[in-house]
Amino acid sequence: MTLFRLDASIRVEGSHSRALGDLVEHEWTQAHPGDEVVRRHLGTDPLPATAWADAVGGAFAAPEDRSPAQADAAALAAGLVDELVAADALLFAVPLYNFGVSQHFKTYVDLVITDPRMAAGVESAIAGKPAVLATVRGGAYGAGTPREGWDHATGWMRRILQDVWGLELHAVEEEFSLVGVNPALDQFADLAETIRADAARLASEHGRSLAARRRAA
16 A cells, blocks of 8 residues: 655645644554655755646657657656555645745646656546645635635645546635734634644544545545
8 A cells, every 4th residue: 555645845844734644644654664764855846837838749749750758748747646556645845935835736737747648638547546735834824814715825735636637526625824923913822723733633544445445445
């Protein structure tokens, strides 16, 4: 059994999305001790920003006519998809940055989709796999808040992972992670603590569900 885990925070220590991912992973490893966890940390080991354009350009050329950069990009995309295909379950821990998706995760998704196994018009090579998305927002963006509708990442990630890639997706979301960092949010300290505790419980539940899903498969 293999769990593939992707992190996209630019931080390791103090990362809230990573902390949620740790809770999911803990439940997985408790149920599958000794099984492999394959990790990819896009925040600390980002993909080349030019790889997507090279992969797209190379897709319109015969393999023997591709430039070295195009060939490298195609190989990189294939390796990324290989990781997803080989895993039994998937975990994506991705924060909201500047009201949108992490640039590192966007680059990753764009590159994955250039591989023929994940291209538009074909069934995703990972359709049906169980997955968890753990995402964190520094402020609050729900209905009735001053910044309702400013979260341009979570809906997009759900669309990609669930609707485009066909994953059996469960999500856990945490808000107000900047409480204690941004003084303007100090008044929400109690609410933030409640939200954090609820998110932690849900992350653990999703981790147990992920592990149970694989045992039953």
